[in-house]
Amino acid sequence: MQHLTYPGLRGAVVLENAQGVLEALDDLMVGWAPDAVAMSFADNAADLPDHVSRVRGRNARFDLHSPWLSTPLKGLMAASAACGVVADISQAFCNQHRGCLGLHCGAVQINGHLIVLTGPARAGKSTLIARLTAEPDMTVFCDDILPVLEDGLAFGLGLAPRLRLPLPDSVTDDFRAHVAAHMGPADRRYGYLCGPNIAPHGTRAAVGAFIVLARGTDIPAQLHRMEPTEAVQHLVRQNISAPGEGTEHFDQVTGMVEGVLCLKLAYSDLEEAVALLRRAFATDQLARLGAPVAPPLPAEIAAVVRPPADLAQGYKRSPHVAVRAVQDDLFLWHATEYSYFHLNPVARAIWSLLEEPISGQDIADLLAEVFTDATPAQIAADVANLLGAFEGKSLIVPAD
Template sequence: MGRLIQTLQPEGLGVSMRLENAPRLAEALQAAMPGWPLDRWPASAAPYRALAAWWEEGCYYQAVPAREGPRRLPGIATATCSLIADLIPEALKALPSMTGLHCAAVEVQGRLVLFPATHRAGKSLLSAAFAAAGYRVFADDVLMLTADGQGMALGLAPRLRLPLPPSLPSGLARFIVDHDDVSDRRYHYLALDDGRLAGHGVTRPIGAIVMLDRLPGTPAASLTRLSPGDGLLRLLGQSLAGEEHDPSRLLERLLPMMHNLPCGLLRYDDPMAAVERVVAGLDEAPVAAPHPQPAPAPRGSQSPAESPDTAWRRLPFSAEYALGEECFLVDVGGGVHRLSAVAGGIWRLLGIEPLTSAEVAALLAERFPDVERSRLGRDVASLFEDLAVAGLVAPADP
């Protein structure tokens, strides 16, 4: 019996997918990538290196570089997912001017609402709910960020983990069943038309960032406003740019779109109620939220910061950026640090001359007369300790 070899070439990539004796997998890939054009090449004429997968004895397998044996993929949706996941790094290589963001994204009123990744928070299920409500999905897992700060779709269908939650609203459950495209026991790809799924290369400006907190049993969806700094930190943490990306350059790219960008925390259980809350929340006036205090740094038996008479000086750093009242620092090692409005003010004072915690506490006492001096002293000492641990300050020379 002869071998059936098919080669699929995703548009814009320097890698193809070579499938052996797997015609159903070729159909599944085209169904799961409806917005990403795939060319077919004869096996002998394929011009690019290939990701190889095949069907053998009732199971799919995929060759993995630097791995002794192939990856076993028991279902067709699982095999589809594995191959698509290996295409994402190739897309990042092919689009060096862009940044990959690990997030879901949907279009609302001509702008994108981004849902940065949180483990098992329901990004894909929420994307399905937006699609069921008539909105267009740009991503359920990876969105490309262009050099001018717009989000670009890859054209991949949302992929849901199975089994679906038993508490799923009946209308959404029917929508998912009626839009079954490729599925097995682990995954279910949604079949969406052009009105509900953006095609490869379609771009829209970013309109809001919403962090997800899915809590089973939550009686009603709520949307709490956060500062733009919360959204910036989450996007920095979900960047897929790779090990060689420069945090300073990434901050420069993200900062222009973060100014005045609504950010929120969505607590929900019912995905359809969450859709309604997000859409309604985009029209509401922003409400300032307090900046959460960082956890205290580990302390030894004695620290220079505990002495109110120790003068502190700034150490060399790579970059400093302002976002609203907050400040973001990039240290010489590439780490990113977020300072509140007060901490940023202290940082700027240290740029003028070294100061002791007692001197800083005295200045703060004039600004906050209702706060106990002892508390101000402790807070300033804790800040200096945290900055010292981060390698941003050190005791000044005597």
């Protein structure tokens, strides 16, 4: 059994019969220097109350025990188990540093400017960040979690970006070759892209711009103005840190956005988006963007929206989803998709009903008995939209 402790992080990562996971962590964690201590085996996770994450191997598969998961995730491949450990390390880092915001986003440094990229599910954030690892003069800070410390500086955790596999047919041969040359730990659906331009653990930088991605069809790559208030709304929703007292985190995000460039990037073609970002941030001064900025996006392409679910369909929870608790907030976390979904009270009720296979219409009918102030049609529409969002993040699957 390996007991790994990392500088600046309280608690340990415990690996039992998990050499494959240890090797994956070594490959994808850049600039970390853990101390490894061999230990005798313990009977259960409760024997190590101060652990950040714990993995047990059995028959070339791995079970992940986490302080933030309601139940262990079982039968994972090495790369997926390493993904779970990385999620736990990221969460622990954000929770253990006073005043730290943990933003669910990507970030890249271009010409000295740290650009934060976020957006709705399937907006292409992870693929775009992975593509930017092929740009040798850019530095990739993250593709998923960006801690912003109390002093306002972003902190690179030194974690390789994770790319969905297989690659889309539309990517260029050059990018495909880059992926093949730098592919690290991988499973059937995802692989870590261990490129040469990942910011090592501990790299700090001031945020220069927030960009919300809006991927559509047949849209020329274009930057659009975005009001700071809208940027605040996006970033508050993307915060995975333990909630602060009162409006602490809201005030932190508002302070970050003040004086920072806020934009939306509408695009269809990956290479066009990369070229536009390069042109836009080629200048040393953000006040003089190297690309024109258009008016705000029309509503119909302002976001990528998942179609509503079919209420006649039966649904059940995906087997690789667990509930992550962050103080009083609950998130659904998908182990292989590496995605979060914040549960508000209504979403919690629907998730509870999905403990057994159930149709969308049955969910709507049950909620209509509770929420008598809303019309059945409105409840049905809300349920369809939420189930569609769950489907979009692979949190539920059709029931047999």
